[in-house]
Amino acid sequence: MTTINWIRYIVAYVFITSGLMKFISPELGQVFISLPLPSPMNTMYVIAIIEIVCGISILLNKWTRGATIPLMVIMLAALFLTKVPILHSGFLQFAFNARLDITMLVLLFFIFSQSPRR
Numbered sequence: 001m002t003t004i005n006w007i008r009y010i011v012a013y014v015f016i017t018s019g020l021m022k023f024i025s026p027e028l029g030q031v032f033i034s035l036p037l038p039s040p041m042n043t044m045y046v047i048a049i050i051e052i053v054c055g056i057s058i059l060l061n062k063w064t065r066g067a068t069i070p071l072m073v074i075m076l077a078a079l080f081l082t083k084v085p086i087l088h089s090g091f092l093q094f095a096f097n098a099r100l101d102i103t104m105l106v107l108l109f110f111i112f113s114q115s116p117r118r
Helices: 003-024 026-033 040-060 064-089 091-097 099-114
Strands: none
Touching: 003 040, 003 064, 003 099, 026 040, 040 064, 064 091, 064 099, 091 099
16 A cells, blocks of 8 residues: 555544544534634534545545545644644744644645646
8 A cells, every 4th residue: 555545544534533523523613613613513514515525535545536525624724723823822822733734734735736637
């Protein structure tokens, strides 16, 4: 099995479980309510659906380049809305809290760059 396949499986796992948890866990709704988003609960459900659909697409290696783009947008929004505001607490605190977001962004970019253009 190639490295890109392992990375695809891991990234798909993270986004599919993240999307499913948004439907299952009411605590995640509280996070979205605290963000400056229009209709935060509806936004959360839309994001959950995008994460699940794009995660499955990456898992099945179908429309992979197209699936990485909305996920990169979601990760950038998560960074800017939830992690950048912590910078006032110090860079190390920011770096610790943003580690998964940054890792997923890098892996998504890698998948995008390694996927064939169709």
